[in-house]
Amino acid sequence: MDEMIMERVSAEERETLIDELMDQYGTEILRLVYSYVHNYQLAEDLTQDIFVKSYKSLHTYKGKSSLRTWLWKIAINHCKDYLKSWYNNHVIPVEDDYIYDVKREGSAEEAAIQQEEDERLVHSVMGLPVLYREVIYLHYYEDIPIREMARILSVNPNTVKTRLRRAKVLLKERWEE
Template identity: 55%
Template sequence: MEDLTVEMLELEDIDEIIDEIMKRYGKEILQLVYSYVNNKTIAEDLTQDIFVKCYKNLHTYNRKSKFRTWLWRIAINHCKDHLRSWYSKNVVPTEDKSVENWTPKETVEQAVIQKDEDQRLVSAVMSLPLKNREVIYLFYFEELSIKEITELIGVKENTIKTRLRRAKKLLKERLEE
């Protein structure tokens, strides 16, 4: 997916721009947010809030970084703010089933086994501490480089590498249990 083009940002109708941004980035922002909050309903609400913030602050985008990076930075900061909020710490959400896009394999037996393994992996990733879950999600699921992750979450490359190494170790331990 291409980054938001200069021509797009120069459109006169801001509503058209926001519609295009939501079409291009909506699903991946929702997945990113879910990786932080581990609840589909809350992820959907926060994603809406993120696009409202984007709408209100689009004039501040200065094109020094890719638009996607700018938008993801908004999303990550919004998620972290939510996780620090009173609401997040004191309100217990209802049970949520994991977000999946599952396609059956050749046989029913293989499909059941694959689904079970996928659920174990998702469960193990989502049980990691936020700092570890964040880098695992961005590196493996979004396939971002260490440098891109550094830009997004604002920590040094060596810190990202350390968190990634610890996260892999924790995942291995949890999956072997």
């Protein structure tokens, strides 16, 4: 249904499509949102808002990109809008811990060391400015190609490459500290 123009889709078909999108991309969108807001409960709320917004905006989907790309663009713009909002800038949320869903074989010592390194890497990535954090996240955590990232972020592919390169340099500097 990606290529289909969504202008004349019945309400039932829209609900079915949004359910499929939530099943297929819900976890990805939640992780993406968390990478922006650093609070799991807030990320869940914003993810729900994103799917409501997507449902209401299905008629605007023209099939020029995949539904996934369209949905990611909505999610990223929604996150950026939230980060610029009065609420975000004036209300202090309670911190939460990022829950790792990692299962490894090996000794407890190896698992503890790996978890510590993973936490350090996540902390380093989350500490990057949004411009760099989003390209690192999309590229390494979601395996999104540069051209698709450019469409999602509404920038030139060379801009994505430059941001990735700068983000890697910043991460290397932080990692070496």
